[in-house]
Amino acid sequence: MADRARTPRERYREQTRGEIKRSAVRRLAEGGVENVALLRIAKEIGLSGPALYRYFGSRDELLAELVTDAYQALADAVRAVDLGGGGRASLQALAAAYRAWALAQPHLYLLIQGTPVPGFEAPAETVERARAVLGPFLTVFAEGRPTPALEPLVAESAAWLREDAAVAAWVERWTGLAADAPGAAVALTGAVTAWPQTHGVVGLEAAGQFTGMGQRPATLLPLQMNLLADAFRLP
Amino acid sequence: MADRARTPRERYREQTRGEIKRSAVRRLAEGGVENVALLRIAKEIGLSGPALYRYFGSRDELLAELVTDAYQALADAVRAVDLGGGGRASLQALAAAYRAWALAQPHLYLLIQGTPVPGFEAPAETVERARAVLGPFLTVFAEGRPTPALEPLVAESAAWLREDAAVAAWVERWTGLAADAPGAAVALTGAVTAWPQTHGVVGLEAAGQFTGMGQRPATLLPLQMNLLADAFRLP
DNA sequence: TCACTTCAGTTATAGCATGTAACTGAAGTG
DNA sequence: CACTTCAGTTACATGCTATAACTGAAGTGA
Structure with missing residues (x-):
């Protein structure tokens, strides 16, 4: 600028x-x-x-830039959500924003989250981009109090926070919590759980796999988010 | 044969x-x-x-046949699971089999569940194939007693069962329940919920999006299935 | 102002892909 | 044993990515 x-x-x-x-x-x-x-x-x-x-x-370079731009746009869409409500309302809003963006440009969504473009694989950068998208989810889940069933995953998250300083910084940026605060691992666990769940519904929907099914993804996704909110005892 | x-x-x-x-x-x-x-x-x-x-x-025809074969193979892998245990143990086994097949040949999995091959789109047949994969999930969820939160989705499933005879036949084949039996809609709801959740984890994993993340999909997927089993009060 | 550089854009060309056309010859068939 | 079927061939049309070598105009410094 x-x-x-x-x-x-x-x-x-x-x-x-x-x-x-x-x-x-x-x-x-x-x-x-x-x-x-x-x-x-x-x-x-x-x-x-x-x-x-x-x-x-090259053509791959052009496609790679489309991927980068798309990640940016998706991250912007998710970040634009007002988290004022907090709790499960915010989680629902985030998932809805994620879905709305993906369905507005399904080909772009499939480009970034579907089959990786053959030659091109940028693991490090891709992870970075994905983190930008997941940031607001961290904020929402920071106030979670996970049920005991989630314990193994929280433990993995805590270990990850200890090992990877970049992750710790990322979590702190979106939650204000230090890496060793219990809420940090919880937030991380929530985000990493909400992400595949959202992607599961949205990815199939974008690929057209729900056509012909009687259930509407617009019903399914909020419902799944609610179950997740229950598991994290979000207010 | x-x-x-x-x-x-x-x-x-x-x-x-x-x-x-x-x-x-x-x-x-x-x-x-x-x-x-x-x-x-x-x-x-x-x-x-x-x-x-x-x-x-044509090349597309060859790819289409690869897709068909892959669906068949995935369906076989899922059907091979022993459902003797019943309840959440069976659900876990199904999800694990689904994941194992997908990770053994990630490119094939992404071919059938990821970005649709540009020209080729066979909605009707694809839906049919997907149903073959989901059959055993129906069996497991037939004994579910969903929590009230699932009510809207169960209602959609019931409506679908009333409208689509093919779906009713499919459900009956895997559950032995008539379309108007309450368990039929529950089974359908469970399968259609478990599918995106499983795909969400497995699809991202197959695409390599979990590399660099601290949580292991092998932990995450069973945990999600457990939450789902809770929501359906599976034994 | 004028030599010099930078760089967008051109044509020509190599290489590889899909897919069609026309031909060849061997294996099956009445 | 004539006739058909069909696998496989070469030749070719077309379209794509990518490189090489050239052209000319816009910028740049003395």
Whole structure:
């Protein structure tokens, strides 16, 4: 935001990159990842083939940037939720926001949470991005008082907090709790449990696997979140 | 099984088809779906390019058959579970079998439950296949007595049972219950809830999204199944 | 102002993929 | 033994990714 329009050249470059990405996202939405072809994108924006390689080193690089952007957008959507209510109301709101974002652009969601793009695998960075999305869940679960059944998972979370300083910092940022505070491990456990549950419903829904089923994901997801809230005794 | 070796020609054809599919599956496991290239498969098994089109009309057709086979294999793996124990023990066993199959061939699992192959979408058939996988879950949840929180979803299941005869038949096959028996809707609700929860954990794990996380999916999944068993008051 | 650099964009080309067409020859069939 | 069926071939059309070599205009410093 600071150095937005340094030089005309850079501004133009940034604009063209954006145009390419927007075309790519549109093609992704219309025909899946196979439809994202540099040649056709180039033709669409009035360039000829190899010109795109000035802007993206390869097709995979372009896709990787779409993934990064999508994570950012999902994180923004989740962060935009007002956690004022706290407790299970906030958890419901987070899950709903997550779902709404995913269903508004199912192809993008499947791109980031579904099958990893073959060549491209950025484990470290992916984890980082996922954490940005899960942050607000930490906040909500920090006030949880888990039932005894959750004990093994809380223990694993506590161990992780002890071993990984980056995780400890992440949890502290969203909960204000130090790594050795009992609430930290609880928050971490809640987030790491809520995430696969939400993804389970949303991922199947985005992939169209619920079509033909009689139950509505809009009923199922809140219900699962409620069960989870019960397990963590959220107010 | 009946007309296995009708004519030598057909037997040869079947054998070649199998060879092609095995090569495709191997390539899928090694380099993802992009690595499944007819030309390279042909070269590998000593044929030259277009010959494969005698056996599969197109690449998509080959992939579609991989999907079908994979569903079958997953259904077999789940059906092989001994439900003698009943109750939550059986639920745990089912989820564990589902997970074990998926992790033994993550690329295949992502192929059937992840991003749908672009061109190819067979909603009706896919639903059918998914049902075959979920059958044993119905059996387990038939003896459930859901907590009041599950009421809305049970109602949706009951409505679905009333409207869709095929679903009613499916449920009856796995539970022995008629569509209007209260247990039928409960079983359906349980299966349709357990499925996304299991998929949520397994899908993320297969996609490698748990690497770098401190919690082990092997801990998380049984725990979630236990919560679910509680909600259905499984013995 | 003018040489010099930087860089967007071009055409040409290599390589590999899917898929079709037309042909060849051997295995099955009445 | 004529005839059909069909696996497999080569040749080719098309479309994609990616690289190489060139062109020309926009920026840059003395």
